[in-house]
Amino acid sequence: MNHPIDRGTYHPAPPLADKRPLSRGMLALLLAPLAVIWFGSLGMRSLISPDEGRYASIALEMMRSGDWITPRLNGLLYFEKPPMQYWLSAMFLHLFGLNEFAARLWPALAGFLTVLAVGxxxxxxWGRETGIRTLAIAASMTWIFGNAHFLTLDAGLTLFLTLALCAVLIAENVPATPAVRRNWIWLAWAAMAGAxxxxxxxxxxxxxxxxxxxCLWRRDFGPWRRMHWWSGLLIFLVLAAPWFVLVSMRNPTFAQFFFIHEHFARYLTKVHQREGTWWYYLPLLLGGMLPWTSALPWLGPRRAGDAPPRGVAPADFLFVHSVFILLFFSASGSKLPSYILPMFPALALLIGLRLQQASPRVLRGHLLVPILVWSIALVASTQSARVASHSTPAEIFAQLGAGIRWGGAVFLAFAAFAWWALRRRGVTLAIVSLALGHLIGMTMVMAAHNAYGQLKSAAPIVSALEPVLRSGAPMFAVGIYDQTLPFYLRRDVVLVDYEDEFAMGQVLEPGRSLDSLDAFATRWEALPQAAAYMDFPSFSALRQRGLPMRVIFQDQRRVVVARQ
Known part of the structure; x- marks a missing residue:
């Protein structure tokens, strides 16, 4: 297949004639359903452990305590991450109530703003038509949409990194006065502080x-010299430094733990036990780009003969940004799937740039990849019972499979319309149709995922615990811990024989946890009323001791008992 891009000049040629370009009114009609799809599904699923429960609980603790400086998780000091996510989530919980929609609103808003910034x-x-196409591409990328709908830190980080990237691109490539260019660079510095x-x-x-x-690759340090270093660093420090100073003043152990343990040790060692092979992120890259994965071979750097009139060519900057993120996190001793999220907005911009000269015939060929992937998923979903197990019963997979089938059917219908539009040279209409089809399909799958998510959430057990805990009786987590427990119970729980990420907090505040089953048994027998969350091995061990326990909830993975 020939590359669709004209390589003769730096400035891309105008897009091929589209018989159905989108007007401003049609753009509004695109953004309206996008916003409904994007935000309408946030409250459809229970929060799941670990990340969603962890960050919702920290925000809830911050909102209720009024301490906006020192983060706490389940009542214990927690210095692993900075506070931006906690601040904004606490604000949304205060405004919209203690619910899943409010808890997930910041990552969803960050993802939505990222898409708007890219467009x-x-x-x-490159022009309004390319902007519309790029917006649709970014919005429908699986990794951007998916991570915006789970409560993690990476959507917020990605927003600020994307704003910094886009601000530098505009400052370097859009004709403007020196003052306007300086303002864009200042925005980049402010965005880095947010990141x-x-x-x-x-x-x-x-x-x-x-x-x-x-700059090194292109042998041009002009962009480096135009970064307004003195004023930019001042903006960065004024915005970013105060919290680090305040939290360090209140907590002398913060700096060593945050900068050494959580940065250098996390990256250089396997202390967090999140290892992965060197190709760990490659399948995530291919799947995360869907439905635009087939454009990946187009996204390489410019040819040697291309020379920008000033500054750095957007394609170079976007390519280096994406490759650095992929290689940097691939080399890390700690890997999680969402770490490479910041490269996807840059990939969306590269795809939008490269599609300017793609013919409808070439694009029809690229439709075959997402059609094939969704078709395989649709067929495979009919065999969901084959992967059932004791811990995940068949009915859970049946609900997830039904969501995949419905999502696949919707996507294939939109893909058929996109194929029809391309036969009439409606390139933009086809891209928007494919994007909406993938968004709706993913939303259906994520809604169906809630059946599986209930097994990793404390939401189902709240009604069983409410009568026991109404009087203020303590709640214990024995041997295991569900990060969503404090959020759904609206209270902290007492950890028993459990450390993990609480190790530092338990050392600094030892009286908040119990270090053994013996200590728990003694405490349990002395209480008139209490409840405990545990796995089945712990339940069996405690039952053999003869502890008075009444089962009030259990499923395939956990059991909740009460003492009354």
């Missing part, structure tokens, strides 16, 4: 490495 940047650089407050030093490492490596 606006493409429009500034650092979202997830730490990686918030300045990624944009810094992108700038340095691109």
């Amino acid at each position: 606006a940047t493409a429009s500034r650089l 650092v407050l979202s997830k730490g030093l990686v918030g300045i490492l990624i944009p810094g490495a992108t700038l340095v490596l691109t």
Whole structure:
């Protein structure tokens, strides 16, 4: 297949004539259903452990205590991450109530703003039609949409890194006065401060490495000299530094734990036990790009003969940004799937750029990849009972399979319309149709995922616990811990024989936990009323001791008991 891009000049040629370009009114009609799909599904699923429960519980604790400086998880000091996510989630919980919609609103809003920033940047650089296409591409990328609908830190980090990336691209490539260019660079510095407050030093490492490596590769340090270093660093420090100073003053152990243990040890060692092979992120990259995975071979750097009139070519900057993120996290001793999320907005911009000269015939060929993937998923979903187990029964997979079938059917219908539009040279209409089909299909699958998510959430057990805990009786987590427990119970639980990420907090505040089953048994027998959450091995061990326990809830993975 021939590459659709004209390589003769730096400035991309105008898009091929589209017989159905979108007007401003049609753009509004695109954004309206996008917003409904994007935000309408946030409260459809229970929060799941570990990440969603952890970050919702920290935000709830911050909202209720009024301490906006020192984060706490289940009442214990928690210094693993900066506070931006906690601040904004606490604010939304206060405004909209203690529910799943409010808990997930910040990552969803961050993802939505990321998509808008990508679309606006493409429009500034390459024209409104390309901007619309790029917005649709970014919105429908599986990894962008999916991570925006789970409560983690990476959607917020990605928003600020994308704003910094886009601000530098516009400053370097859109004709403007020196004052306007300076303002864009200042926005980039402010966005880097937001990224650092979202997830730490990686918030300045990624944009810094992108700038340095691109300048070295192109042998042009003009962009480096135009970064307004003195005023930019002042903006960055004014925004980012105060919290780090305050939390360090109140908690002398913070700096060592946060910067050494959570940055250098996490990256350079396997202390967090999240290892992965060198190709760990490659399947996630391919799947996360859907339904645009087939565009990946187009996204390489410019040819040697291309020379931008000033600054750095967008394709170079976007390519270096994406490759650095992939290689940096692939080399890490700690890997999680969402770590590479910040590269996907840059990939969406590259796809939007490369599609400017793609013919409808070429694009029809690229439709075959997502059609094939969804078709395989649809067929495979009919065999869901084959993967059932004692811990995940067949009815759970049956609900998930039904969601995949409905989602696949919707996507294939939209893909058929996109195919029809391409036969009439409606490139933009086809891209928007494919994007909406994938978004609706993913929403159906995620809604069906709630049946499985209930096995990893404390939501189902709240009604059983409410009569026991109404009088203020303590709640214990024995040997295991569900991160969603404090959020759904609206209270902390007492950890028993459990450390994990609480190790530092337990050392600093030893009286908040019990370190053994013996200590728990003594405490349990002395209480008139209490409840405990545990796995079945712990339940069997305690029952053999003769502890008075009445089962009030159990499923395939856990049991909840009461003493009354």
